Amino acid sequence: MNQTLADVLQLVALVGALALVHRPFGDYMAAVYSSGRHLRVERLLYRCIGADPGAQMRWPAYLRSVLAFSVVGVLFLYAMQRFQDKLPLSLGFAPIDPDQAFNTAASFVANTNWQSYAGESAMGHLTQMAGLAVQNFVSAAVGMAVAIALVRGFVRARTGELGNFWADLVRGVVRILLPVAFLSALALVAMGAVQNFSGMHEVHTLSGATQHIPGGPVASQEVIKELGTNGGGFFNANSAHPFENPNGLSNLLEIFLILVIPFSLTRTFGTMVGSVRQGYAILAAMGIIWLGSVLVITASEYAHPGTAAQLAGGAMEGKEQRFGEGSSSLFAASTTMTSTGAVNSFHDSFTAFGGGMTLLGMMLGEIAPGGVGSGLYGMLIMAVVAVFIAGLMVGRTPEYLGKKIGTREIKFAASYILITPALVLGGTALAMALPDGKEAMTNIGAHGFTEVLYAYTSGANNNGSAFAGFGADTPFFNTTIGLCMLLGRFLPMVFVLALAGSLASQTPVPTTAGTLRTEKPLFSGMLVGSVTIITGLTFFPALALGPLAEGLSR
Amino acid sequence: MNASLRGTGRLVWAGLRALLVLTVVCGVLYPLAVTGVAQAAFHDKANGSPVEVAGKEVGSALIGQKWTGRQWFHGRPSQSGYDPRATGSSQFGADDPRLAKSVREARERIAAYNGVPASAVPPDAVTGSASAIDPHISPAYARLQTARVARANRLSEGTVRKLVEDHIEGRTAGILGEPHVNVLQLNAALRAETAKSR
Numbered sequence: 001m002n003q004t005l006a007d008v009l010q011l012v013a014l015v016g017a018l019a020l021v022h023r024p025f026g027d028y029m030a031a032v033y034s035s036g037r038h039l040r041v042e043r044l045l046y047r048c049i050g051a052d053p054g055a056q057m058r059w060p061a062y063l064r065s066v067l068a069f070s071v072v073g074v075l076f077l078y079a080m081q082r083f084q085d086k087l088p089l090s091l092g093f094a095p096i097d098p099d100q101a102f103n104t105a106a107s108f109v110a111n112t113n114w115q116s117y118a119g120e121s122a123m124g125h126l127t128q129m130a131g132l133a134v135q136n137f138v139s140a141a142v143g144m145a146v147a148i149a150l151v152r153g154f155v156r157a158r159t160g161e162l163g164n165f166w167a168d169l170v171r172g173v174v175r176i177l178l179p180v181a182f183l184s185a186l187a188l189v190a191m192g193a194v195q196n197f198s199g200m201h202e203v204h205t206l207s208g209a210t211q212h213i214p215g216g217p218v219a220s221q222e223v224i225k226e227l228g229t230n231g232g233g234f235f236n237a238n239s240a241h242p243f244e245n246p247n248g249l250s251n252l253l254e255i256f257l258i259l260v261i262p263f264s265l266t267r268t269f270g271t272m273v274g275s276v277r278q279g280y281a282i283l284a285a286m287g288i289i290w291l292g293s294v295l296v297i298t299a300s301e302y303a304h305p306g307t308a309a310q311l312a313g314g315a316m317e318g319k320e321q322r323f324g325e326g327s328s329s330l331f332a333a334s335t336t337m338t339s340t341g342a343v344n345s346f347h348d349s350f351t352a353f354g355g356g357m358t359l360l361g362m363m364l365g366e367i368a369p370g371g372v373g374s375g376l377y378g379m380l381i382m383a384v385v386a387v388f389i390a391g392l393m394v395g396r397t398p399e400y401l402g403k404k405i406g407t408r409e410i411k412f413a414a415s416y417i418l419i420t421p422a423l424v425l426g427g428t429a430l431a432m433a434l435p436d437g438k439e440a441m442t443n444i445g446a447h448g449f450t451e452v453l454y455a456y457t458s459g460a461n462n463n464g465s466a467f468a469g470f471g472a473d474t475p476f477f478n479t480t481i482g483l484c485m486l487l488g489r490f491l492p493m494v495f496v497l498a499l500a501g502s503l504a505s506q507t508p509v510p511t512t513a514g515t516l517r518t519e520k521p522l523f524s525g526m527l528v529g530s531v532t533i534i535t536g537l538t539f540f541p542a543l544a545l546g547p548l549a550e551g552l553s554r
Numbered sequence: 555m556n557a558s559l560r561g562t563g564r565l566v567w568a569g570l571r572a573l574l575v576l577t578v579v580c581g582v583l584y585p586l587a588v589t590g591v592a593q594a595a596f597h598d599k600a601n602g603s604p605v606e607v608a609g610k611e612v613g614s615a616l617i618g619q620k621w622t623g624r625q626w627f628h629g630r631p632s633q634s635g636y637d638p639r640a641t642g643s644s645q646f647g648a649d650d651p652r653l654a655k656s657v658r659e660a661r662e663r664i665a666a667y668n669g670v671p672a673s674a675v676p677p678d679a680v681t682g683s684a685s686a687i688d689p690h691i692s693p694a695y696a697r698l699q700t701a702r703v704a705r706a707n708r709l710s711e712g713t714v715r716k717l718v719e720d721h722i723e724g725r726t727a728g729i730l731g732e733p734h735v736n737v738l739q740l741n742a743a744l745r746a747e748t749a750k751s752r
Contacts, residue, residue, distance in 0.1 A: 131581070241641055314681075
């Protein structure tokens with residue numbers, strides 16, 4: 001079988017698997033967040049937390065709980081890294097430096113998993129599994145909780161109540177993330193991923209050399225890193241490491257895990273708002289953009305333009321033989337279109353347009369299908385904007401799902417949209433203006449600029465992947481990217497929850513002949529258009545200096 | 555002011571309790587449960603798929619090794635010399651002049667080393683992998699080394715060619731990834747073959 005046909009069939013298998021679970025899994029998640037019943041283990045957890053899961057919160061209370069939980073998360077993770085030498089299973093590693101510990105704590109709590117450290121040479125097993133991996137679960141659950149709160153904003157009327165954060169957090173972890181993670185972790189071990197508590201052990205090879213084989217609770221961390229769209233690898237090589245991602249099947253499983261919650265949440269949304277077709281319209285917009293990215297990256301890697309790639313006869317630098325160009329491109333598109341940032345191949349060594357597309361994928365704001373929860377709320381914000389633009393065109397007060405999009409609502413949506421570009425472009429400009437930016441580049445010229453732009457794009461959009469030639473472990477970058485990650489995660493949440501509160505307190509308006517039909521393909525098209533136009537206008541100048549200049553320079 | 559401070563304190567306290575209890579669930583019980591089942595059901599794989607020759611562990615089937623000498627099949631270029639303590643890749647862009655130089659040099663070196671024309675050297679042989687410990691090479695690169703390896707081990711080319719063909723693994727499930735050859739397993743089989751012929 002030739003490479004192209006195999007890669008097409010792989011894509012078909014992936015889409016088929018996602019389609020198969022879309023409805024049952026999406027409806028299951030809707031039931032999880034709508035149910036009035038509590039499991040016994042959940043009651044126990046609520047008692048430990050001291051929270052009443054039935055108490056309804058308005059948006060300020062919901063937001064305060066999100067922030068309190070996250071601040072504690074940052075401090076706890078920071079302390080854990082600073083004192084890791086005193087903890088068990090430290091493998092003899094020293095404490096992490098303050099700037100890097102801050103960066104890493106911010107990174108994992110913000111669901112970014114930008115890593116300025118190398119796992120196998122810095123982090124003990126306990127820091128990995130009881131620190132970093134815990135945030136992989138809970139930061140994902142926080143994202144889902146905020147998305148569900150926004151959906152409730154559309155569903156509820158004349159109340160302003162958005163649900164209970166602690167209940168949403170606990171349910172997301174206990175009923176959604178844990179069961180899927182447990183089963184997939186075992187599947188991953190069956191394929192060859194390691195799962196133990198040993199450190200490095202020495203072997204004597206046939207050629208008379210010695211080699212150090214690592215161990216660790218890798219599979220359990222690997223699956224939640226994908227499922228929660230986190231992306232922080234146990235090892236520096238991330239999902240390119242054969243112990244994290246041993247073969248073609250594990251690779252497909254990991255891509256599936258990355259995409260399953262973000263895509264299925266559109267069904268959850270449709271079910272909760274009482275019209276599954278509304279969910280399909282959002283899904284269609286997400287799917288089109290994701291597929292476009294897959295095709296652009298794959299085509300560019302197949303054609304492998306670039307002096308070095310042409311000389312080699314293929315774009316195999318920074319790619320694993322068992323994956324090749326196709327499976328690497330599929331992974332790259334999926335990880336940058338969600339806010340995952342795990343990599344099974346290094347984007348820095350991709351062709352100019354392939355690498356540029358991974359960058360653009362993040363610049364779209366991680367909404368196609370986006371991170372766990374954050375993808376849905378990001379796309380719903382874009383839907384609000386699209387409805388508003390359509391309203392301007394026909395001269396009507398815009399409505400979405402029976403709620404008026406007035407001045408207040410559009411201000412929240414516009415503020416949301418402005419945050420990440422401000423962080424990305426501001427951060428990149430600052431780094432380039434100071435000597436720090438140039439010193440951190442591995443590559444030269446336009447490609448070097450792309451490394452810096454990629455770093456801030458990845459941080460502010462909570463992706464976490466890197467053009468990893470970029471020397472990110474300096475106090476300047478640890479601090480500024482750390483701040484970008486926190487602000488890029490939590491400021492948008494403020495506006496999402498404010499918008500949700502405002503929507504929930506409205507009285508629904510009846511559908512009339514003049515209402516924009518947001519469940520129709522036309523609206524999906526408008527949504528794709530709005531997303532690309534807004535991103536294009538914002539980032540085109542920066543892209544022109546980076547990947548476009550590089551790709552067109554020959 | 556006091557009341558709002560107290561409220562914030564209560565909230566942070568709830569946050570801390572939530573974090574601690576979820577740390578126990580997700581950070582201790584979950585990995586322990588996965589490890590328990592994995593160790594019982596998939597013992598070898600959970601411990602890194604060790605490869606044994608004559609009862610001695612000589613490496614992992616999933617971790618590539620550095621091979622020197624004409625008698626072995628060689629793996630791909632590695633950033634770290636196949637040291638699993640430092641995984642990662644060159645990070646050079648597809649247009650980078652340094653990468654172009656190293657590709658050109660590797661192509662000439664490998665062609666001369668194996669006595670084949672430079673045009674026969676496949677991409678994986680001249681590019682660094684993502685992990686720096688890629689355990690595999692392409693079937694083309696394995697076939698290209700056959701004659702050289704056979705000569706160095708005083709085996710017939712046919713014998714070695716058969717070993718190579720036996721070790722070619724297709725795409726997983728027929729469609730996933732690319733065909734590949736596991737270098738350590740191939741070399742272990744080669745070692746057994748040379749031992750037999752002496």
